[in-house]
Amino acid sequence: MVETFREHMQPAFVERLDAWTLQEQSGMALPPIMIYGEDVSHILTEEGIANLLLCRSDAEREQAIRGVAGYTAVGLARDRRAVENLRDRGVIRRPQDLGIDPRQATRNLLAARSMRDLVDASGGLYQPPRRFRNW
Structure with missing residues (x-):
């Protein structure tokens, strides 16, 4: 569960983790990442829920993440048609899809x-x- 923007309007979704830069600069064999993407099954944001287990490919997984990333650079780079297709399949569920009024x-x-x-x-x-x- 994550809000799309953190403190000081820092986006929670980014194209490249700082861990990759740290790995390169320090000569580590692997980037210091605590949770690998393959271990994440669902992402819950104020935009909705992405059920990554229902994705059929890495490309769908990427669009599912982008589909709930809101107005971050990651979310704005989504393929609208792909995200709507994922929503139609139930991979992405918006609050309204669950009968929830976002204002409430x-x-x-x-x-x-x-x-x-x-x-x-x-x-x-x-x-x-x-x-x-x-x-």
């Missing part, structure tokens, strides 16, 4: 509102890194 939507509509809620809902299967725990 708050976090209390979410089944899990915190990392602790995610751990509890998973029956303890999901164990986030310590830095993401507030308990």
Whole structure:
């Protein structure tokens, strides 16, 4: 779950992670990325939900991400036709598709509102890194 813009209007979605530059500058074998894209199943933003498990190709996965990236540079570079096709297939769901009025939507509509809620809902299967725990 992420808002498309962070503090100081920094976009949460970018074309290139800083980790790649860090890898190049420090001579690391791999970029220091904690979560690899293959491990992400859903992306939830104020624009909607992208169910990446339903994508049939890397190109669809890219457009699904762009489709919920809002007014960031990543979102603005989306292929509108591809995003609408993904929406028609249910890969991307907008609040309206779920019967939610975006003007009335708050976090209390979410089944899990915190990392602790995610751990509890998973029956303890999901164990986030310590830095993401507030308990």
